[in-house]
Amino acid sequence: MKYRLLGSLVGLLMTGAALTAVEGAQAVAAPAACDASDAAIYTPPAAVSAAPGTLLACEAVTLPKVPGSIPMKAWKVQYASTDLHGTPIAVSGTVAVPTAAWTRGGSRPVIGFNPGTLGLGLQCAFSKQLAGAYQDEYEGDQIAAILKAGYAVAATDGVGYLNGQTHTYVVGRNAGHALLDAVRTAFQVPGGGLSTGAKVGVWGYSEGGQASLWAAQLASSYAPELRVVGDAAGGVPGDLKITAAGLNGGPFAGFLLAAVLGLHTAYPSMPFDSLLNDAGRSAIQQGKTLCLVGTVTAFALANIKNYTKDALTLDQIYALSGPDGTWSDLIDAQKLGVGVGPAWSGAQYRIGFPVMQYRGLADEVIPAATEDGTHKAYCSAGVTTQWNTYAGDHLTADNQAINDVMSFFADRIAGWPTLGNC
Template sequence: MFLRTRVPAALLTAVLVSTGVAVASPAAAEATVTIPSFYTPPATLPAADGTLIRTEPLPLALSLPGITGRLPGTATRIMYKSTDSAGQPVAVTGAYVEPAVPWSGPGARPLVVLAPGTMGQGDQCSTSLALQRGLIVGTEEDQLTVSIGYEVLAMYRMLLKGIAVVQTDYVGLGSTDRLHTYVNRVDEGHAVLDAARAARALPNTSITTNSLIGLYGYSQGGGAVASAAELQSSYAPDVRVTATYAGAPPANLADVTAAIDGSELTGALGWSVNGFMQSDPSLQPVVDKYLTDSGRTALRRLSTMCAGDALLAFAGKRSTEWTTSGKSVIDIVKVEPRLKSFIGDQLIGTRKPAGVVRVATGVSDNLVPHGQARTMAADWCDLGGKVVYAPVMLLPTISPLLNHAGPLLADQGAAIEWLGDRLAGNAAHSNCLILPLLP
């Protein structure tokens, strides 16, 4: 019912970010925007996870002239093979950027896998497409769509340090054969680890077998890299993760679901439910019996929306408006064993993570609640993980979205410096012993 094969191609208008920075290609400002054919996976996929399926040059919307080439570097759009939570092969898209500046640290140039924060569920929302087009404003299925490539700031900061970056679009975001499985921890963790494999397989890069590997993500991305750190030893032992920055991870979806209902990001509930049914179609009749016609319409609309669209259409709404009983999504999950089990399987913090992990969370964050992120860090400590817990102290506002977004910006510089130090071979000391004393 909510599954689709591909997003309709036409968007009304594409607008690039107005920054005064040079646009990579005049073609990026075309009047209509389509999902390029690159994003349609082939019928048959390779056997090995991380295998490159196809690549093409990716013109960056924001770039500057440099002495040895355009800054921040040369980008390649990639499609690679991964395995989803059902054990089935899946094609995932993303982008690799080779820095224009040299790596100043010791050893080979390091590689960071960047897992994006929430972009939405429509294929036009993918981060690799945003790198090319900057800001997209238009229509999608007769509704306004707005997508902003906000991850460019973190990516460019790393590139200008000489760190190579590969970014994943996640399962079903960009690739047109299925719906994005939003916050599915296994799909996201696998996509992150296989992005590192795909980057190492690219020809003519400065990445070597000796390149140290780091993971970086905030919000949805924080959960994705946290999951990847947990899954590395069993799924990708060849991807030796040195360090991970997991910012504001949605580690406990039950807590997060309750928190975002009625907030500016209520639409994310629809992406979650849609994604659950994509991952396990047998959940569809369980969900369907609770939905009103308006609830079905909301989920269908959200399946093609980006984060900007959802903010405009669903901010302040409650999931009780979608259900026949007037119960919220989290209340329904509590009484439906299959939904409760599925949500429980998404819990992050039950496996020792690889390498050292810096867990940052805003103490005032009440959108992706601080408490559940702190619990994940504490659980990792109990499992013997090497954890650097970093509570971010900002004054609370009346806006849950600002309480969540504030630490992203306030902590980003420190996070990238910390990750760069680890990739330069400098050790980090866990603060698990004092975590109980920290907020």
């Protein structure tokens, strides 16, 4: 079911502590009832002053796009988070809890989930797709697997799916913060019955894999109170420069356009608008409105130089500087596996739990060099890492890994040790 519509096209196209991370954050009471309107979930507040992870609004919903008719309670949520500049922001997402009682000791575990690429159009938000308002690409099988295991799920839409915004696609700190704060939010949903002492896993594939590894890297400093016991990340674009070189001019060049837009949104002071020709300006406006399939079809075989006035190559764009440094510096800042280490190390990003990484051997979207490189960087740094490969391509490997991912989480939640397979 993963990438159901996109799959039909492939053949054709071939830092801070928990409550003080935001200076001036205030204690804000969570809503007493989940009676917000759907419009309110996606309307950004005039200002956000609450601590990261604070539930700002919630709405009880059903999730018809999750297969298996699993008895559950579910809510759309809007919650407080923090962007990479330290600015308080609001983010949307979904929380779901099985109605069957948790009987295996302790508190019901929570899995934080970040979907793969959905597109930048506001209608593409994962919470909207799960609730059936729009269907293009969704990962209902993964959500179903979490719920069938008896775990709760806290799925973030990611930063930038509220009205008037643009998703900051592949911006690492934004993604990691939003995912960790979705888990924090899940504990506050009225009627959710979740305990802050619960064990936590984080999971994602493709864009979501990058997000989950950033959550893993940031957990100890940004959300130290969460009991994270494991992270699963597949199809990871760990090095955006390698990924961009593979996408540019190819059948999945639309993902590169989305990355350009996401980075521009996160770093608006950097050179951008002045570089574009008429085709570039049109592409930017179009890209902001499309979901996954539309993005892939509209920009298949597109080359970045054709959208700039001076036919700039990727390397020439990387060399351009602005108030935040060079584009090269900012893109390198999203690279995973740099400055990581185990909990006892003095590394910038200390990871005190095992990580599972995986990819499809026939992946045609994310270059093997960056997926393998991220895995090797974690192993070299001493982070306990499980590395799995599957026979499928980018579209199929995600579902092929579900059973192994759920076994990985079950072992981590049970407290079984692992040495990984580095």
